[in-house]
Amino acid sequence: MFSNQLNLDEFMLGLHKRNPYEPEFHQAVQEVAQSVIPYINRHPQYIKARILERMTEPDRVISFRVCWEDDEGHIRVNRGYRVQFNNSIGPYKGGLRFASNLTLDTLKFLGFEQTFKNSLTTLPLGAAKGGSDFNPKGKSDREVMRFCQSFMTELHKHIGAHTDIPAGDIGVGAREISYMFGQYKRMENEFRGVLTGKGLEYGGSLVRKEATGFGTVFFAEEMLKEHGHRLEGKTCVVSGSGNVALYTAEKIIELGGKVVAMSDSSGSFHAPDGITKDQLIWLIDLKEVRRGRISEFAEQFGCEFHKDTKVWQFPCQLAFACATQNELDLHDAKTLLANGCMAVAEGANMPTTLEAVHFMQEKNVLFAPAKAANAGGVAVSGMEMSQNSMRLSWSTEELERRLHVIMRKIHQQCLTYGRDDNGQIDYVQGANIAGFKKVADAMLSYGVV
Numbered sequence: 001m002f003s004n005q006l007n008l009d010e011f012m013l014g015l016h017k018r019n020p021y022e023p024e025f026h027q028a029v030q031e032v033a034q035s036v037i038p039y040i041n042r043h044p045q046y047i048k049a050r051i052l053e054r055m056t057e058p059d060r061v062i063s064f065r066v067c068w069e070d071d072e073g074h075i076r077v078n079r080g081y082r083v084q085f086n087n088s089i090g091p092y093k094g095g096l097r098f099a100s101n102l103t104l105d106t107l108k109f110l111g112f113e114q115t116f117k118n119s120l121t122t123l124p125l126g127a128a129k130g131g132s133d134f135n136p137k138g139k140s141d142r143e144v145m146r147f148c149q150s151f152m153t154e155l156h157k158h159i160g161a162h163t164d165i166p167a168g169d170i171g172v173g174a175r176e177i178s179y180m181f182g183q184y185k186r187m188e189n190e191f192r193g194v195l196t197g198k199g200l201e202y203g204g205s206l207v208r209k210e211a212t213g214f215g216t217v218f219f220a221e222e223m224l225k226e227h228g229h230r231l232e233g234k235t236c237v238v239s240g241s242g243n244v245a246l247y248t249a250e251k252i253i254e255l256g257g258k259v260v261a262m263s264d265s266s267g268s269f270h271a272p273d274g275i276t277k278d279q280l281i282w283l284i285d286l287k288e289v290r291r292g293r294i295s296e297f298a299e300q301f302g303c304e305f306h307k308d309t310k311v312w313q314f315p316c317q318l319a320f321a322c323a324t325q326n327e328l329d330l331h332d333a334k335t336l337l338a339n340g341c342m343a344v345a346e347g348a349n350m351p352t353t354l355e356a357v358h359f360m361q362e363k364n365v366l367f368a369p370a371k372a373a374n375a376g377g378v379a380v381s382g383m384e385m386s387q388n389s390m391r392l393s394w395s396t397e398e399l400e401r402r403l404h405v406i407m408r409k410i411h412q413q414c415l416t417y418g419r420d421d422n423g424q425i426d427y428v429q430g431a432n433i434a435g436f437k438k439v440a441d442a443m444l445s446y447g448v449v
């Protein structure tokens with residue numbers, strides 16, 4: 001039963017049996033297992049300690065009922081979760097997602113991915129993910145507040161500044177974090193850095209809002225430079241128009257790239273000459289403040305709006321996948337390649353299907369995987385925690401400098417573990433092995449726990 005070599009198919013069969021009907025979790029593990037099993041087989045200490053089996057089992061899964069009252073006085077019932085995946089190298093850390101289709105499967109995939117991403121940041125951060133099947137879209141502020149308060153009334157028992165520090169994710173922005181932090185503070189009677197992504201008035205960090213998008217562009221820039229290219233002058237498409245997408249677009253424009261298409265779940269706009277910084281500022285206000293639709297942007301600036309259409313159909317040299325999981329499939333990858341795309345960077349978590357990743361790697365399209373490329377968000381969250389502990393605030397310049405340094409270090413780790421004998425770089429392999437090694441070695445040190 002205990003072989004001295006791990007076999008990918010047997011390992012995945014066991015994982016499927018233990019976690020039936022969880023296709024996203026299977027996909028996330030498969031991607032990592034493909035890269036790390038050959039490495040593990042060269043390092044028998046990991047096989048003997050059954051490290052990969054242990055890493056694919058969350059430390060704990062918490063699920064709870066969330067009741068709240070809507071504006072009409074009806075009682076609503078949702079489900080809340082926190083999946084505390086691995087705290088070997090630091091307290092649990094990872095976002096909360098509010099989306100009507102949220103399942104435990106999605107949270108297990110996200111928590112697993114977070115383990116590797118947080119390890120890559122070089123900061124002492126463990127991994128978790130949580131959220132609810134509550135959909136804030138179309139709810140009044142008061143409804144969102146009542147939901148967040150009820151959600152935190154249960155969640156507060158399981159988190160803490162040295163235990164588990166949640167942040168935002170899809171559907172959880174500054175408004176939701178504020179309501180949850182307010183409720184936590186009220187219940188614990190303590191002002192602690194227990195959430196990140198907080199408002200600047202109460203312990204938030206500058207550059208946190210921008211961090212994931214900026215970091216994704218910094219990573220893409222490093223990857224391009226490594227291959228003798230530059231971002232300046234390149235035509236880019238960015239999927240989504242949420243937190244990650246908006247600030248990815250901002251940094252692309254700042255570095256001289258052209259953003260020709262963006263989207264939301266209703267469709268995409270196409271502006272072949274690229275949008276301006278002022279137009280982007282208008283879009284940020286539309287999305288963050290007025291909570292409008294991307295079609296309003298197209299209407300305002302007279303560009304084409306393509307209903308129910310993804311951005312991958314528009315010609316580009318660089319593609320930034322910043323909306324949601326599995327949004328870029330094999331068909332999209334083929335379209336991108338046919339239109340001359342040379343690089344794809346994942347700002348979202350697992351936005352590219354496994355088939356699409358393999359296709360792009362075969363065709364030498366540069367590919368920056370999420371756990372490396374989008375680690376800037378959690379990195380600045382880590383810096384928010386440091387600032388909270390020290391009771392001080394760093395400047396925008398200081399934070400952006402630190403973020404840039406971390407993204408370069410992550411890129412360097414990908415080179416260290418991802419370069420083959422011919423000098424080719426497999427960023428997926430590099431990120432997976434580098435992320436794995438640090439957590440695995442910490443787990444080995446603890447013995448059997």
Ligand code: NDP
Pocket residue numbers: 168169170171172212239240241242243244245263264265266322323324325327347348349350374377378
């Ligand atoms: P937001 O909720 O701010 O934005 C999500 C965006 O994606 C919205 O524009 C949304 O459109 C769009 N979208 C959602 N589903 C679809 C779909 N099926 N097709 C097309 N567009 C879609 O989320 P974030 O920007 O925070 O997160 C985006 C991704 O980045 C997620 O994968 C998240 O896990 C990941 N991530 C986020 C980090 C962060 O710091 N926020 C850190 C690291 C990763 P609509 O408004 O119409 O729903």
